Amino acid sequence: MLVGGVATAALALTLPQSAIATGSSTPVPIGDPIGPRIQPGPVRVDLTTVTTAVTAPLAGITAKGHPNELFVVDQVGILWSLDLTAPAPVTPTSVLDVSRLLVGPQNPKDERGFLGAAFSPAFDTDGLVYTDTSEATSPADHPLRPSNDACLAGSAQTPDHVDVIREWHLVTDATGALHVDPAMPKGRKLLSSEHPQANHNAGDMHFGPDGFLYVTDGDGGGADDQNCQTNFDGNPMFGHPGVGNGQSLDTPLGKMLRINPRQADTRGTVSANGAFRIPPGNPFPDGTVPEIYSYGLRNPFRFSFDRGTGDLWVADVGQNDIEEVDHVTAPGQNFGWHVKEGTFLFDAGGFQLKGSRSDGFPFANSPGSPANLVDPVAEYDHDDGTAVIGGYVYRGASMPGLSGHYVFGDTSRRLNNGQGRLFAFDADHRSAVTADNTIVELRDAPLDFQLIGFGQDSAGELYALVFGVPGPNGTTGAVLRLSQSGS
Structure with a gap:
């Protein structure tokens, strides 16, 4: 139902009849949801290589007062500083080491670790930086919502890890280098929020x-955002009760959160802790999770604000079929997961504990319906990639042909084959829903690497x-x- 135009936790979504096969009550999977390939x-x-002295760089950010540096979040637990005026290859300098906090041991393809960082908008005076880390259960x-499904009888339902947001104070030494305040x-x-599984x-x-x-924050991991589906360890999933985490307003999982962390800024009400x-x-100030800003997300791995307009763009990683880019325009918006994957209706019921580890599937294209869900502005299917990697709307000077375009990509043309792709669409002149063929590729061939993030420097130039x-x-x-060819 809707209250004052904002969806409540108990969503009642009626699927259009076109979503069901003729003469049947059973959804039918779509073999090729989006036909045209990205050209x-x-x-x-x-x-152009800036540095190769990093392990798993997830984000490149800036700090007020440090215009010539790009700060790189390395998943292994280091926040690096790159001097962009130095000749390449640049030797990074460690600014912050959070590796001791991270959950371990990490498996070879672990999605946990040091996942994000953000400098205070007043960093030049307050020295504050914020981090997001995957830490041991505490x-x-x-905490996770309780799961009482029959398939979980006797299950310990122990969370895999806890996601933690921290504030740090950085100071400069005699050489001007940044490091953690020893105090x-x-x-x-x-x-802090418990996560049931290791991914998303x-x-x-x-x-x-x-x-x-x-x-x-992702939906908690596994697949389908539902209990009792077979997890990657072969056991039934837990931690996704009821309508799933993406559609529940009683959990931070599957959400975008908004908080006021700076003690010098007294706007808003003090949090429960x-x-x-x-x-x-914030749209749900009296709810169980008042930090929620938007919901219905699966794994919104990377997002950004347009430095020119302030618009908010989110790349939400899909399951087996659809990758999407969302445009967040107001608090309280519901982006559909797991009712929809992209503009397609999604059957999350699948075949619980049978066959495939992930049985959910899209079964009908349904743009604009159900009416209380917000569709993506750009989407493509897994003929063109495996996981969308969000970037930035380009506002720099060195690539005039991409001015006003949202530059993003996909981690790998096929799963873990190391062939990342670079994409763009015109964010300044887009339609309400961007079709697949309005996304363009920025290279004639895939990369020789797996793409895992983007960076933006103080001049608005971009980095893969x-x-x-x-x-x-x-x-x-x-x-x-990144630079424009021929310029």
Whole structure:
């Protein structure tokens, strides 16, 4: 139901009859949801190596007062500083090491680790930086919702890890280099949430134009966002009761959160744990999770704000078929998971504990319906990739052909084959729903690396973050600067 135009936790969604096969009550999987393949556009980009001295670079961010540096989040637990004025290859300098906090041991393709960081908008005066990390299980502000399904009888339902948001204070030494304030060696814990499985952690974070901190959290992992589905360890999934985490307002999982973490900023009401404030305008201030800003997300791994307009863009990784880019325009929006995957209706019921580890599937294209769900502005299927990697709307000077375009990509043309792709669509002149063929490729051939993130420097120039060996291990990570071919 809707209350004041905002969906409540108990969503009642009626599927259109076109979603069901004629003469049957059973949804039918669509073999090829989106037919046209993504083609190269008029602009090509070149890649120049900035550094190869990183492992698994997930994000490249900036700090006020440090215009010539790009700070790189490395999944293994290091926040690196790259001097962009130095000749390549640049030797990174460690600014913050959170590796001791991370859950372990990590498997070769682990999605857990140091997932995101954001500098305070007043970093030049307050020295504050925020991090998102996957840590060992401990009492959390948001524990898992109880699961009472018959398939879980006797199951311990022990969370895999806890997602933690922390605040750190950085100071400069005699050489001007940044390091952690020795008076706060462990930082200040702000918010923690239990995760039932090891994947779908999202963990990106950015301060918005409003001065508040936005953070994404995945649906808790596994597949289908439902209990009793076979997990990757062969056991039934837990931690996804009822309508699933994406559609429930009683959990931070499958959400974008918005908090006011800076103690000098007194806007909003003090949180339940007293560590931060709930910003005015959050859509569910009296709910179980007042930090929620938007919901219905699966694994919103990377997102960004347009430095020119302030618009918020989220790349939400799909399951087996559809990858999507969402445009967040208001608080309280529901982006559909697991009712929909992209613009397609999704059957999450599947075949519980039978056959495939992941049985959910899209079964009908249904743009605009159900009416209370927000469709993506761009989508493509797994003929063109495996996991969308969010980027930025380009506002720099070196690639004029991409001005106003959302530059993003896909991690690998086929699962873990190391062939990342670079895409773009016109964010300034897009239609309400962007069809697959309006996304263009920026290279004539896939990359020789797996794409895992993007960076944006103080001038608005973009960087592709890649590695050759999937997961937070090895020595194949790199930061590559994008430039327009022929310019």
